[in-house]
Structure formats: C-alpha cells, structure tokens
Amino acid sequence: MFVEGERIVDVKIRIGYNHRGIEYLSQRRTIHQIPMLVERICGICSHTHPLCYCQAVEEAMGVEPPDRARYIRTIIAELERIHSHLLWAGVALHLIGYDSLFMYFWRYREPICMLFELLTGNRQSYAVNCVGGVRRDIDVPRHRDRVMRTLKEVGDGVRRLEGMLLEDPLVKARLVGVGVLTRDDARRYCVVGPTARGSGIPIDVRVCEPYAAYAEVGVDIKVFSEGDVMAKTLVRVQEVVESIEIVERALDAMPGGPLRAELPEPPVSEGIGKTEAPRGENIHYVRLNGTVVPERHKVRAPTYANIPSLVPQLLGETIADAPIVIGSIDPCLSCTDRLSVVDAETGKPLGITYEKLVHMSRKKSRRVLRSA
Numbered sequence: 001m002f003v004e005g006e007r008i009v010d011v012k013i014r015i016g017y018n019h020r021g022i023e024y025l026s027q028r029r030t031i032h033q034i035p036m037l038v039e040r041i042c043g044i045c046s047h048t049h050p051l052c053y054c055q056a057v058e059e060a061m062g063v064e065p066p067d068r069a070r071y072i073r074t075i076i077a078e079l080e081r082i083h084s085h086l087l088w089a090g091v092a093l094h095l096i097g098y099d100s101l102f103m104y105f106w107r108y109r110e111p112i113c114m115l116f117e118l119l120t121g122n123r124q125s126y127a128v129n130c131v132g133g134v135r136r137d138i139d140v141p142r143h144r145d146r147v148m149r150t151l152k153e154v155g156d157g158v159r160r161l162e163g164m165l166l167e168d169p170l171v172k173a174r175l176v177g178v179g180v181l182t183r184d185d186a187r188r189y190c191v192v193g194p195t196a197r198g199s200g201i202p203i204d205v206r207v208c209e210p211y212a213a214y215a216e217v218g219v220d221i222k223v224f225s226e227g228d229v230m231a232k233t234l235v236r237v238q239e240v241v242e243s244i245e246i247v248e249r250a251l252d253a254m255p256g257g258p259l260r261a262e263l264p265e266p267p268v269s270e271g272i273g274k275t276e277a278p279r280g281e282n283i284h285y286v287r288l289n290g291t292v293v294p295e296r297h298k299v300r301a302p303t304y305a306n307i308p309s310l311v312p313q314l315l316g317e318t319i320a321d322a323p324i325v326i327g328s329i330d331p332c333l334s335c336t337d338r339l340s341v342v343d344a345e346t347g348k349p350l351g352i353t354y355e356k357l358v359h360m361s362r363k364k365s366r367r368v369l370r371s372a
Contacts, residue, residue, distance in 0.1 A: 002344040006318045009344050011311045015304065026297040031057050031131055031266065031288075034297070038284075039125045041299065042332050044087060045277050047080045049284070049299070050129040052273040055211060056286040057131045057294075059271030061264060067213075067255040069133035074213040075250050076120070076128050077275070078243040082154065083112045084278035085236040085243075088330050089161075092233065095323045096174045097362030101164065108157045111150045118143060133260035140254050147251065151244045162237045165230075173368045175230035179313040179325035182227055189309035192302050193280020194239070195329045198232035200225035205276035217249045229328040236330075266292055277302055279330045303332045320364035323357050 002010035022041055026034050035050035042049065051073055058065065065073075086109035093102040113123045119138055120126040128134050165171050181191070186199035196203050202221045206214040222238040224231035270287040280302030287296040306329040313325050319341065326339075339357070341350040352360075 001314060001319070001322065001339065002342045003319060003350070004344050006320065008314050008317050008319065008322065011314045013308050013311060015307055023297050023299060027294055030292040031286075031294060032292070034294070035129050035131070036127065038299070039127065041301065043124055044084045045080070045279070045282070045301075045332075046125045047076050047128060048275045048277040048282055051077060051212070052275040052277075052282045052284040053286065053297075054129050054131050054273065055275070056271040056273030056284045057288070059273065060269040060286055060288050061131075061267060061271075062269075063132050063261050063263060065133045065261055066258045068137075068257045069259050069261075070213045071250050071254050072134045072136075072138055072259075073129065074217060075138065075247050076116075076126060077212065078246045078250075079112055079115060079119075081243045081278045082240050083109060083116070084330075085240050086112065086158075088236060088278075088327075089233065092229075092324060092327050093171075095327050095358055095361055096170070097365040098168075098170060101161070101168075101171075104157075104161055104164075108154045108161075111154055115147060115150055118146065130260065132263050133258070135259075137259055138251075138254070140251060144251055148248065151247060155241055155244045158237060158240050162234070165233065165237065169372050170365060170368055172230070173372075174321075174324060174365060175228065175233060176226075177228050177230075178321055179229045179317060179328055180227045181309055181313050183225070185309065185312045186227065189312075190305060191280070191309045191329075192305045193277070193330075194232050194235040195280065195306045195309065197221065197223045198235045198328075199227040203281075205274050205281050209274055211275065213250060213253075214246075216253065217246050219246065229324055232328045266290060279303060279332065280306065301332060303329070307331065318364070319352070319357065320360040323361040 001008050025037055029037060034053060038049040038053050039046040086105050090102040090105040116126060117123050120128055120136055128136055181199045183200045186196050186201050200223060202223045204221045206219045207221055220242055222235050222242060224234055266288045268290045273284040275282045282302055283300040285298040286294050289295040310326060314322060317325055341352045343350055
C-alpha cells in the first residue's frame with residue numbers, strides 16, 4: 001500500500017505462495033490417500049477441499065456417488081459454512097475492536113464444532129470424504145433431535161446478532177461505505193463467493209453448477225448490492241441462517257442406501273471438481289494416467305481469485321481501515337503472503353507490523369466512539 005499521510009493512494013498486488021508442496025505430494029500418493037492430504041490445505045475448509053478433489057476424480061472415472069453419500073456431503077459442507085462464517089464474523093469484529101460482539105459470534109460457533117465431533121468424531125479435519133462417496137454415515141434417528149436443537153439455538157442467536165450489527169453505531173461507522181467494490185469492478189476482477197454476492201452478483205456454484213444434493217434441497221442465494229464491508233458481512237450472516245435451513249431439509253430428506261460406489265480401474269482421463277467453499281468457488285483439476293497415482297493435481301482456492309480486487313477496495317481508504325477491508329474478502333492465511341506500507345512522497349517503507357495495523361484499526365474505533 002502506498003500512502004500519503006494515512007490515506008491509501010495506490011495498491012500493488014504481488015500474489016505470493018506459502019510453498020507447502022501440496023500438489024507435489026499429491027502426485028506421489030494414491031487417489032485414495034489424497035483426501036486426507038488436501039484436508040490440510042485449509043483448516044476452516046477441511047471438507048470442501050477433499051469434496052472438490054473427490055468430485056474431480058469421480059468425473060475422471062465416470063463414477064456417481066450414492067444418494068445417501070451426496071446428502072451427507074451436503075450436510076457436512078453446510079455445517080462447515082456456518083462454522084467458517086461465524087469464525088470470520090468474530091475475527092472481523094475483533095479487527096475493529098468490538099470484542100464483546102466477537103465473543104457472541106464465537107459463542108454460537110462452539111456448538112457447531114461440537115456437532116462436528118458428534119457426527120464425524122472430529123472438531124476439525126473431519127475425514128468424511130472418499131472417492132466414490134463418504135467414509136462415515138450419519139445416524140439420523142439417533143442424532144437428529146440434538147442437531148435440530150443446536151441449529152435452532154444458533155439460528156435464533158445469529159438473527160439477534162444481525163439486528164445488533166444493523167443498529168450499532170460503531171459497526172455502521174466502520175463498515176458502511178468502507179471498502180466498496182462496485183458491481184462493475186467485481187465483474188472485472190472476477191471475484192467469487194460472498195465478495196461477489198456483496199457486490200450484487202448472484203453467483204454460487206451450489207446453484208449455477210449443482211453438486212452433492214443441492215439440486216434436491218435447494219439454495220437461496222443471498223445478495224446485497226452496496227459492495228461495502230457491511231454488505232459482505234450481511235451476506236455471510238444471512239448465509240448462516242440459509243445453511244441451517246439446508247441442513248434441516250437434507251436431514252429430513254435423507255435417503256437410504258450405500259455410502260460408496262464401486263470404483264473401476266483408473267482410466268487415462270481428467271476431471272474437474274467445483275465446490276462453493278465458504279470463501280467462494282473452489283476448483284480441483286486431476287489428470288489420471290491409468291494408475292492409482294495421479295499424473296497431475298492442480299488446486300485453485302477462492303482467495304487467489306479475490307485478492308486482486310483489494311486494489312479498488314483499498315484506494316481512498318485510511319490505513320486504519322485496511323485490516324477490515326482486507327478481512328472482508330476472508331483471506332486464507334495459507335494462500336497469502338505479506339503486506340508493506342510505503343510513503344508515496346518519499347518512497348520509503350513504513351515500519352508497520354500486522355499487530356500495529358490492527359492497533360490502528362481499533363484506535364480508530366475508539367475515536368469514533370468518543371465523537372459519537
């Protein structure tokens with residue numbers, strides 16, 4: 001970021017990588033070992049990545065997972081979306097110094113983590129997916145009542161918190177009209193997920209290219225046209241309520257049958273998997289060469305698509321607004337690099353650490369409260 005005083009006048013995006021060798025390792029493991037590996041791409045998206053990968057391999061092999069597996073995949077995916085959005089909302093509020101509301105959002109995240117432990121045995125990295133279906137069943141008669149009670153509690157709490165967000169003067173001062181991404185800019189930068197839907201673009205892989213059981217249970221796309229941080233926040237908050245309703249519909253309509261399909265010998269073929277991760281469209285490409293070890297595996301996470309759009313969102317804002325503007329795209333730390341602040345007049349970098357940047361953001365909130 002290039003600044004004049006505290007005003008951001010220019011932004012240069014140089015996308016970096018945290019080289020962990022995921023694709024390299026993937027091409028040295030069997031197609032059945034890779035779901036456990038790609039769960040580690042992102043801790044918050046530890047279901048959508050293996051699901052996306054499995055769908056790519058299933059397309060290459062011409063395999064259709066059983067109906068019950070498709071519904072289980074949908075339930076876990078939507079619980080993960082709830083968990084991710086609530087985690088994001090808490091972190092975003094922490095960035096502007098509103099720690100009490102941060103704790104409220106995370107209060108309702110905890111029961112979702114407990115549901116994961118109930119249904120999969122793990123609070124994170126659920127190990128549900130396998131090529132051709134799922135590894136674990138959901139005992140609907142046994143667990144349905146507890147799941148429904150938890151989801152009702154979380155849904156009621158999130159609706160109350162949405163009202164608090166809309167009414168709180170500090171939240172409005174820090175989020176409304178800040179970091180605006182217009183519809184035209186959103187299209188030009190090809191953004192995905194809540195970043196796109198907050199700018200009035202109704203794109204969602206669950207609807208545009210349905211997978212798992214989304215064609216049967218349905219999805220209501222949440223869209224706001226303002227393009228500011230508040231719009232992206234409300235998209236995620238309302239998607240939490242929508243995800244709760246999707247899980248309830250999927251549990252009610254859960255079909256019987258097997259959990260995994262019979263797999264043929266791996267052909268010489270290729271496939272593309274797409275899922276709507278909490279941050280947006282997730283893509284995995286797999287090329288098979290007739291053996292159980294893939295010849296190529298390529299991953300494109302949604303953060304990679306959204307980071308360039310920070311240029312128009314940051315221009316004209318202050319340094320103190322940078323943390324919440326950058327946070328509004330929900331960047332995955334394993335996909336991003338670092339940030340430098342440069343004085344536009346002298347060309348010298350300013351010694352601002354991430355902690356200092358967050359401190360400046362929270363300091364601005366205190367100024368807003370004092371002047372209110």
